Amino acid sequence: SYELTQPPSVSVSPGQTARITCSGDALPKKYAYWYQQKSGQAPVLVIHEDSKRPSGIPERFSGFSSRTMATLIISGAQVEDEADYYCFSTDISGNHRVFGGGTKLTVL
Amino acid sequence: QVQLVQSGAEVKKPGASVKVSCKASGYSFNDYYMHWVRQAPGQRLQWMGWINAGNGNTKYSQKFQDRITIIRDTSASTAYMELSSLRSEDTAVYYCAREEPLVSLFGSGRGMDVWGQGTTVAVSS
Numbered sequence: 001s002y003e004l005t006q007p008p009s010v011s012v013s014p015g016q017t018a019r020i021t022c023s024g025d026a027l028p029k030k031y032a033y034w035y036q037q038k039s040g041q042a043p044v045l046v047i048h049e050d051s052k053r054p055s056g057i058p059e060r061f062s063g064f065s066s067r068t069m070a071t072l073i074i075s076g077a078q079v080e081d082e083a084d085y086y087c088f089s090t091d092i093s094g095n096h097r098v099f100g101g102g103t104k105l106t107v108l
Numbered sequence: 109q110v111q112l113v114q115s116g117a118e119v120k121k122p123g124a125s126v127k128v129s130c131k132a133s134g135y136s137f138n139d140y141y142m143h144w145v146r147q148a149p150g151q152r153l154q155w156m157g158w159i160n161a162g163n164g165n166t167k168y169s170q171k172f173q174d175r176i177t178i179i180r181d182t183s184a185s186t187a188y189m190e191l192s193s194l195r196s197e198d199t200a201v202y203y204c205a206r207e208e209p210l211v212s213l214f215g216s217g218r219g220m221d222v223w224g225q226g227t228t229v230a231v232s233s
Contacts, residue, residue, distance in 0.1 A: 001170060031215035035153070042203055042226055043145075043153065048219030049210070086153050094216060095167060099145075099153040 002026065002091035004100035011106040018074040020103045022087030025068055032070030033088040034063055036081075037102075043086065047072060077107045110134035112204050112224035119230045125192040128227045130204030137185040138162040141207040143220055144178060144189045148200040158207070159187060194231045201226040 004024040012018045022032060034047040045054050047063035050070060060075045070089070074081055087100040115129040130142065144156040157168035159178045166178050172191070180187045187204060205220035 029214065031212075033219045035220070037153070042223040043205075043220070044223075045219045045221045048221075049212075049215060052218075054219070054221055088153075088155070088220075090215065096170065097143075097155045097158075097167075099155055102152045 002096050002098050004087050004089060004098055006085075006087060006100040006103045008101070009104045009106065011108070012077050014079055014107055015076050018077045018081070018105055018107070020072040020074075020085050020087075020105065022070045022072075022089075022100050023068055024070075024087075024089055024100075026092040027065055027068050027070055027089060029092060030090050030094070032063070032065050034070075034072045035086045035088060035099075036083045037086065038083045046085075074105070077105070079107050081105060082107050110222050112206065112222055114202075114204060114224040114227045117228040117230070119232065120194050122195055122231060122233055124194050124231075125190055126194060126229050127188055127190040128202050128204075128229070130187045130189070130224050132185045132187070132206065135206075137180075138182055139208070141209060141217055142178075142180065142187040143205045143207060144176075145203045145205060145220075146200040147203070148197070151200075154200075156189070156191075156202075160209075161187065191229075194229075196231050199229065199231045201228050203227075 031049045035043040037043040050065040051063045062073045084102045086102045113131045143158040159166045175192045177190045204224040207217035
């Protein structure tokens, strides 16, 4: 079955840039999506189609994808950005969607 | 405003089935996909399947293929997810989430931008 691989944790100080990666064999041909999930809450879409930011998401959130890796970038991370972040994509057939294992972002 | 309201918490015995509803409001229900995602305690998000609310076509994760059914009632703007043969490992919060379709070779949607509040399903003898 298809898998997306993320680092379990990333830690930065406030104001620093956080980078969260997601690797998958189909990413050169399939979009990556990124979701933020704070404790006890439903996920929130922060990046879609590799690099597009939904309305209402702060400009410090950006994304890009190159070869087999998608990256979520939080420029000038804030304490309120502490959350679990999940990438989401599909296998090359387009039929099987999957979340990555999630990355816990700590900002302190 | 756009919202998805899910049915209330459920407690089920092993072997039983559960049916969770997701009522949409504030947008054209038929124009979107509806996904179902679950999260067991302390675990990752897990995609279960989706339905094209317009034509009723479905796709299911291989992990749940034999046990899941997703349907929709367009007159009630409501999607339903039924999971059968429940076991303790199915204890989780179940979410519905809408997605706008996208015509592209790189993906079929614009991301799950509105989520329900979640429904807790506990499976215990």
